[in-house]
Amino acid sequence: MKSAPKDRELPGNRRAAVTKATLRAAIQLAITQGQLATIIGVSPTSISRMANEGVNLKPDSKEYELAVLFIRLYRSLDSVVGGDDLVSQQWLQNFNRAFNDKPINLIRRVSGLMNVIQYLDDSRARI
Numbered sequence: 001m002k003s004a005p006k007d008r009e010l011p012g013n014r015r016a017a018v019t020k021a022t023l024r025a026a027i028q029l030a031i032t033q034g035q036l037a038t039i040i041g042v043s044p045t046s047i048s049r050m051a052n053e054g055v056n057l058k059p060d061s062k063e064y065e066l067a068v069l070f071i072r073l074y075r076s077l078d079s080v081v082g083g084d085d086l087v088s089q090q091w092l093q094n095f096n097r098a099f100n101d102k103p104i105n106l107i108r109r110v111s112g113l114m115n116v117i118q119y120l121d122d123s124r125a126r127i
Contacts, residue, residue, distance in 0.1 A: 015056035015064075022067040023051055025074035030089040031104075038108045040066040069113055076120035 026036040033047040040063045049055040057064040074088075081087040092104045098119060099106055106112030 015059055016054075018059075018064060018067055018071070019050050019056040021071050022057070023047075025071055028085045028088065029074060029077075029092055030085075031092075035104070035108075036070075039070055039113065066110065066113070069117060070107075073107065073113065073117050073120065076117060076124060080120055080123050 022036070022040065025031075026033070031039070033051065034044045037044045037047045040057075042063045046055070046063075050057070057067055077088050077091065078085075081091065092107075093102060095102055099115070103116050107116055
């Protein structure tokens with residue numbers, strides 16, 4: 001009986017999964033393709049190709065790493081708000097006193113993305 005291949009032997013599957021999860025998270029959070037492009041550091045055209053032509057992120061790239069962080073943000077936020085996409089969308093768009101800004105503005109920079117993820121992770125830990 002053959003054993004299942006390891007993830008590192010399936011780079012296309014992992015790339016496709018991360019790309020699809022990134023696009024889906026953006027949709028659930030009502031983040032535009034242009035905003036997503038800024039968050040993960042690619043052009044809006046690249047996001048369009050990912051969505052419409054099945055082009056996947058490359059695993060050894062910065063944009064792949066940022067996409068994984070973006071997915072982590074989505075999952076953490078989803079956990080904090082109990083899976084309510086509307087509440088997640090509102091949370092991103094509303095002013096947050098802890099940040100003295102809107103989270104959507106912060107996640108456009110790597111440091112802001114990391115700060116928001118840390119905040120959400122800390123919030124989950126209190127639950």
